[in-house]
Amino acid sequence: MLYRLGRSFFSDHPRLLSGPIGALAGWVPRSIRHGREYRRIRELLAESQWWPRERHERYQLAKLQETVGYAYAQSPYYRELFDRDGVSPADLRTFDDLRRFPTLCKEDLRENLDRIVPPSFDRKRLMNFVTGGTTGSGVVLPFEEGYRNRERGFFWQLWETVGYRPDMLAAVLRHRECPPDLNGGIWYRDRSSNAIILSPERLGPDTIHQYVEVLSRYRPRVLIAYPSLAHLLVRYSRDVGWKEKIFDLVLLGSETLYEFQRRELETELECPVRIHYGHVESCALFGYCDQSNDYHVQAEYGCVEFLKEDGTPAQPGEAGEIVATNFENRALPLIRYRTGDLAVPSERLCTCGRQYSLVSKIQGREGDFIRTPSQRSYSPTVLEFVMDAALLEGHDGFADLQIVQTRLDEVVVRVVPGRQFTEEGLRRLCQLLDEQLGFECRVRSELVEQIERTPMRKKRLVLSQLPD
Ligand SMILES: [Zn+2]
Structure with a gap:
């Protein structure tokens, strides 16, 4: 949800956010910055x-x-x-x-x-x-x-209910990427929303020490993340022996939070974990x-x-x-x-x-990770952005699709061609996916008549055929 909300002029310009303009924007009270609809919702919810x-x-x-x-x-x-x-x-x-x-x-x-x-x-x-x-x-x-x-009104109400305040520094590990030339593409400071933005894409066993370093230095009190990414952060940092009590609160969304993840997050981070x-x-x-x-x-x-x-x-x-x-x-x-x-x-x-x-x-939103030969894991939500990018580029010809991991180094994109299907669109989709997976897997495509669904007509966007 936040992904959509976060798409604004500012979030497309990380350099502005990390400088004085971002700091200035951060000074404008939310009730003014977010306007009449925001105030209306906050007033309604207060009562x-x-x-x-x-x-x-x-x-x-x-x-x-x-x-x-x-x-x-x-x-x-x-x-x-x-x-x-x-x-x-x-x-x-x-x-x-x-x-x-x-x-x-x-x-x-x-x-x-x-x-x-x-x-x-x-x-x-x-x-x-x-x-x-x-x-x-x-x-x-x-x-x-x-x-x-209006959405912001609902979300700020929720966040404040569990103790988050605008003056609390947050670490954000969701969809937002960091420019490669700012801090090695690992993180940047968004002064307008008082947050440290961590790259979801670069998070891996080889970069975890940089994540840990920036968390130890700035000590953000709130972690705002996808469940799968928060879980990866905890797993990787534990693997390198890092254990510091930093966060007072973890706020999750956009994916299913599995119980084993909640337990691990609460135990390792020693704070409440909330999900919407x-x-x-x-x-x-x-x-x-x-x-x-x-x-x-x-x-x-x-x-x-x-x-x-x-x-x-x-x-x-x-x-x-x-x-x-x-x-x-x-x-x-x-x-x-x-x-x-x-x-x-x-x-x-x-x-x-x-x-x-x-x-x-x-119980919904079941989905597997895609794993790559270098032990990186990609959650289905991160992969959604591939579809979003293809769609925004005008490749709208996929009536339905699914990504199936058949081997550690092979991923198959199953596509049900829609009316506006083109070979070029499919090639571009595979290219975007390949890029997202760090060029580690062979990405091939398959045209099919339909994608298998559960009795509730649900489907898994990502289906892993690898053993656990
Ligand atoms: Zn309650």
Whole structure:
């Protein structure tokens, strides 16, 4: 999620960030820097996080009715769909009524995007974000102006809930790369966001001493990372015998956090580890608090259902697909959007006093690492950027794809050719992947008719056939 948010003029210019201009930008208070939408969300959440459950439900139902009514009135896709199914916004009087409305899967979104976006929006004036996620087949989604700052409002609220403050130096180990001529391409200081940016790509057994050195020198109090990268950092630093208590807090996102990873991170780093769940389509956000490892379903963000394969709701303790309706993106109303991710809802209440419903586990986004002969590991999330880059370069001809590691030195890109498929696009995709993997593996491609999916129609972006 942050990857998308982080894409701005500044993050494309690391040299500006590490100098006086970055420092100056850091002085502007967030409420001014991030504007009206940011302030609106912060004001709402300051109060609403303490609402009783019934108040949240009233808010959600009103927002649902508003969204469904808006979609029917403004979006040619929904109007046709609802008419076909014989439902209308007036039918939505309780939460149970929502089940009468059709769901929307990723393929529906992909194929009907132009008709889902209300014609009143000029696509050229909207902000575009590329999905990657577990499907690996990206699509460019439009968002309204103000969306980015709305997201920031939600995230800063979460971060502050667990004690992060803007004056605390953070280490960031996510997607942002460092220019090769700044500190050997390992790190740079982003003064505008008071962070040390660590290169995810250069992290390896041969460079770990440089990471450890910069952490020991600056002693950032917060680590913001992908779970797999935080885990690698801990593994590698342990291998070289480095053990220092540096962080007060670890904030993770964008990937599944496996329990063994959480345990290892908490033990080695000696601090709480928190993870949120979100996705680029922005229909559901599961946050956290300082008193529990359970996810808090952020009720102001969207309406979430957990559905079993037969379409009925999962009971507490049972896994169900996260199906969600967004509240805030008028350029792209998504009603009952099937994320393909599985989660286990819980009936407990958190001891922090917030009455959000809880999720005990996210089971989705399973993915393997790609390993290379020099013992480097690449997480599927890092590999998503390959797809994003190809898509942004206009190579949009992959209806579906999957990366399969067949041998330690061989990776196969399986592609289901789409309408705009070109050999050149496929060559470029393989080239980008080859580059990302440090030219260590033979990357070959295979055209296939379909990619195998799980019963929940999920698929692994990366499938490793190597023994453990
Ligand atoms: Zn809580």
